Amino acid sequence: MSLVDAQIPVLKDQALWSSRDNSSLFLYGGRRASNISLDEKVWKYGVQEGKWKVQETSAVPVRYDGGVDVDVPELQSAYWLGGYQDSSTTTAITDSRRVYATRLVEFNTTTGEIAEFEAPVTPVQDGALVYIPVGEKGLLVFLGGETPSMINGTNATMAVNSWNYVQVYDIASGSWYNQSTSGSVASRTQFCATVQHDPASASYQIYVLGGADYHSQDVVTDVDYLSIPSFKWYNAAGLSEGRMTLSCQAYGRQIFGVGGRLAWADDSDAGCYTMPAFIYDAQSEVVRSAFDPGLMTYSLSSATAADIKASPYPSSWASPALKNLFVSQTNTTSATASPSPTSSSGGGSQSHAGAIAGGVVGGVIGLALLLALGYIFLRRRHRAVPQTEESLPVATGSWEKAELPTSGHTVSEVSGEAAASELESEQPMTRHELAGGNEPVYELDAQGTGQR
Template structure:
């Protein structure tokens, strides 16, 4: 065993010589958190961009991930100016770069100006069509709550053509009078999601019509809206959320959660509605585990794991009331597919929020954007006072940005552009390792089970393989074979190390044979310089040129510093000394020593 360790150490030393360790890379550096972020903002004059020291809250907006950017549109924000809270609604679109690391104190939003006519809405819509690199907005939503009495008018659709730099150009795509919008009225507080080519809008409230129970489809290629049958959707609902899951079913699935069914009767999270866009059918699926309490205005996001599960993050919300009763809704629950099992994350509540958005932004990272205060000081009955009370306190998340890690079940204040692969949290791993998960999967409805059996997962680009160590056993033959194989491997590694070492040394040589070969010793002295060949070695003789200048001692190891290497003059005849060895290699051209 000691011989094997010794051989391994020798091989490691040789390989270290042949392949020097790379220069250590610096740790990712975030921007200086003490910088004046107000000066760093792209356009502080545009509503919606506020320095972190002045920022209070952002809420009721819509947001989407497109390429390397987060885009935020509509909603309200608040900030401090001379000690007094200011309440504004956003009149520009914001973008945040996700191709670089940042903390929530150093993140910088850029602004995209809107042309006249582009609406600014609360609870609006923002759908991304990757094939066109275009965001669509304006269909759903209501006027900002600071101006509650204003009706935003009939629905229309506006397109933001993205340029890949966090900027873009707005234009109208579907006019409010277009035939495709006939018999479709504006809705707000809808459940929405979108896939590669279609957006889906479920339910919602209305200014002038009863709550909607059906669903609207928008075909992004044809630019057409259509009403979808309400079969399977049950009662009308609003203020819930819907999540697109691309990894199951022939065309992905859309899952609807929570919301207000009617008159503050809230939907049960133990039942999840599953939309199959390929079959155009809804299915109701029961769940197991610790489901969230009934709520509205929560946020939803998801991510696929390397274990081929999909975890959906449900955070915050309210029961429709403000004040201390909202504190219990400061919770996080995770629904894992394909088992449809809930896991509650354990942490101390105390900062409830609602009307925020959430997104999976790479591997295990969930980005939370904004949120109104669900536990403000008791407001009076005035509508405007209530609207402002939810935006008066300073958000506990700097700039309203937080990162939740699905692997660790922990909050972070920084975003990583190149994160580690997402592997399930231990609680979810333990669940799938047990018999209960198999029973839960077996008990899925026939239709949902068929969808879950059609999996499509792409391994993470950062995935590294891992395996558990095998049990230790004693087999003498196997050990002997392993030792022999190990010795052979070490010998091979040593040979490779020697080969590359010699190759590296030859590459370092830069002899000027044109000048050195056949030149008098005085010329060689010019290009070499005294003392170019040094070390402890074989020949103690000194060599001098005819003028008595000291050239150097030829030794076994040389450290050359001149631009051209010296030629060895020995009693055995001239030749060129091979770098690093002191070995004389003779050349056909022989130099004659001066008489």
């Protein structure tokens, strides 16, 4: 152990993010813990050197408190949403005002650069922000939290956000979606959230642990999880004791809960827990007395798995674009055993699949047309010649073929004289079916966007 340099700010409620190779830690946000001068810089800790230094950025960072964040090492990015500035976060504010954030902050953990993006869900405080590896770069899901009655002012009243919807941010497109949810869940604040993945159902579960009721200020033991892409809430067995303002991190199917308070108070009335951390087994839904490194694989209960299988998607989507992220992802993943593409190639894989499939379909149709025209020509030329075993037969049977996965869209077959629209691609394509022989004709599987 070594003493921390006195110039390093002493903070509360800050975010701590790691670089992709875990060689560096970055300290962002938070409020001062005592009456000391406060800078708004990002601080970097070199793990090998064991030293702190200021991370230089081209944009001036803004220190917020009361926001939510998530670290995504595989993208070399970390994100901060919501929160506010006041006299405990910046020397620029000397009164009791709070100025709420209105943008999403992205921090590159390799270059150390900061960027900000539009966030229609703001202003907001508390709640939770998690990462789901779906789509080209993945999705951020924000749930819970409270919305202030004013962006800049004093004594703002807070409105508790409904848990009947979540906010979904597609990182690749920069689009936000307000997606409705179903199921029963207790509203709360100052909880923690983490994600589990069930490969069998190709679903993700956002686990919400602890917290407190915003109005009654009662600390809760509840554990619930939101299954995605069904966007349905399920209830799990609770914690052995309630905690609020805690942090949690998943390792395999075990969720580590750290810190927090036992009561809604900032002094000794907040209580003192027996252990500063606990382990919640997301699969067996029990609090474990010891960590088991062998419990890595997570799976849903049979009842939840059956319910998801019966209703894998919500009754309505916030946008067709959001639906396509999940439906095409699920279908193409289950339809092919080939390795998932890298993130750099994921954006164009769906349109390439449509082009490949369209080419195959066009080739089959072209061949059928040539055969039909050739047959008509020969039949007219040799009308007087009796048909032999070697003559080309007239196709009277149905054309049996393997259908190409269509990303969840219904395909309606019609006769060869009518146009049948089957595959979605970036450029609409019309194809015409012709009756064929009894021989099966196979179409090429499309390679969809893989999960990272």
